[in-house]
Amino acid sequence: MKTKLDPYRIFNQVALEKSLSKAAGKLFISQPAVSQIITQLENDLKVRLFTRTPKGVVLTKEGELLFEYVNAGINLIEKGEKRLNDSKNLYEGELRIGVGDTIARYYLIDYLEKFIKIYPQLKIRIINRTTMELTALLKSGEIDIAVLNLPIGDNSIEIVPTSQIQxxxxxxxxxxxxxxxxxxxxxxxxxxxxxxxxxxxxxxxxxxxxxxxxxxxxxxxxxxxxxxxxxxxxxxxxxxxxxxxxxxxxxxxxxxxxxxxxxxxxGRSIGICHLKDVSMSPAAEKFVEILLD
Structure with missing residues (x-):
């Protein structure tokens, strides 16, 4: 996929800059490399995409047609990459927490309040069920973590005790x-x-x-x-x-x-539960850090 997409990224940049050299500078590659990739793309598509002029390059009618779609696609990809990066950095995204009534009220509220203040853009969903129902939701991937009364006798679930109760x-x-x-x-x-x-x-x-x-x-x-x-x-x-x-x-x-x-x-413990061998989302990892702090 990478080798197929790169020529179109380069084509898009050349079309925007109307110059092979300027596009090369923006892409941090040499001008001959840009020229070679554009020539190869034209050969693959069997159309001329640019007309070379003393001042740079101009899209042909075929090039304009292709640019309309390539530019839209590249913009969508870049937007998706940005949203993914924002999610990793907790600027957006969702954290799904499973918890029972009592633990939510007497234990979790203060931590949720702290988390929201640090990451206000994140959407938080609280799913309230019994312990058995929440372990099933963990396994089905419908929640990221659960905060439950321990012990939990399920080998597929990783448990991190966080607090003692009597x-x-x-x-x-x-x-x-x-x-x-x-x-x-x-x-x-x-x-x-x-x-x-x-x-x-x-x-x-x-x-x-x-x-x-x-x-x-x-x-x-x-x-x-x-x-x-x-x-x-x-x-x-x-x-x-x-x-x-x-x-x-x-x-x-x-x-x-x-x-x-x-x-x-x-005495027994309250603990954070998540699926073994499955990486927690960045939001879940940060919330666990707050619970363990």
């Missing part, structure tokens, strides 16, 4: 008699539990660990929102499994309090 139990004033105690889960067997629904990665992680310790829990209330967990705990409908880092305001305002148990659920 699952805890909280309750409202209705359960104040549990305050300042360290409880066994057996002490809580008659207390209603509130948890995220069973599609949630957080629910899967908590239940998986408790089951490994021989503890089985059947929540009376299942929800799709972390905020609702806190709200229902606050009004006394039960005790809720929540993420400590996302519950600070409720705990600080004493709307809920943390329940201590003899078994502490191990």
């Amino acid at each position: 699952d805890i139990l909280v309750a409202g004033k209705e359960f104040s008699f549990l305050k300042d105690k360290t409880l066994d889960f057996e002490d809580l067997q008659n207390v209603p539990f509130i948890m995220l629904d069973n599609r949630s990665k957080s629910r899967e992680y908590v239940e998986g660990y408790l089951n490994s310790q021989g503890i089985s829990i059947s929540p009376e209330i299942e929800l799709g929102s972390h905020d609702l967990l806190l709200e229902l705990a606050r009004i006394g409908l039960g005790i809720a499994f929540v993420v400590k880092e996302y519950s600070g305001i409720y705990i600080e305002n004493e709307d809920v309090f943390e329940i201590r148990t003899n078994i502490e659920i191990p």
Whole structure:
């Protein structure tokens, strides 16, 4: 493709400059080389493209016809190259991020705000789905990166942990008699539990660990929102499994309090996920840098 396109680039420059020598100067090649390439192009097309004059060259009628299309094509190619370069330098383009509600609200917002201030021309799309749905979107190429609760058991996905979170139990004033105690889960067997629904990665992680310790829990209330967990705990409908880092305001305002148990659920991570062996876009790479900063 390069050997086929170059003669037309040279033809286009000669037509614009109306001079072989000026075109050679703009293209940083010798005048004899330009002359030779134009002659070869004329031989290939079996038409004369330029009339040589003492002052330079003038397009023939056939040359004018060809120039109309070549000039338009070269302009489009140069525009495409510029847009590609702009995209690499983050002057334009799109970043597609997959994330769940809770991580978006309590973790990602500040980083998105910082990124937008640095790269205001970039378009950002936020796709909100469950962890399973987002991993499928990663594999299909519909999103560039996903920010998810870990662990993710998929060998085709590269994972970069970025932040630690801790699952805890909280309750409202209705359960104040549990305050300042360290409880066994057996002490809580008659207390209603509130948890995220069973599609949630957080629910899967908590239940998986408790089951490994021989503890089985059947929540009376299942929800799709972390905020609702806190709200229902606050009004006394039960005790809720929540993420400590996302519950600070409720705990600080004493709307809920943390329940201590003899078994502490191990901390886990939030991480950036992208396809293995597939290069991230320049925009995705810069966003990951901000997350890891």
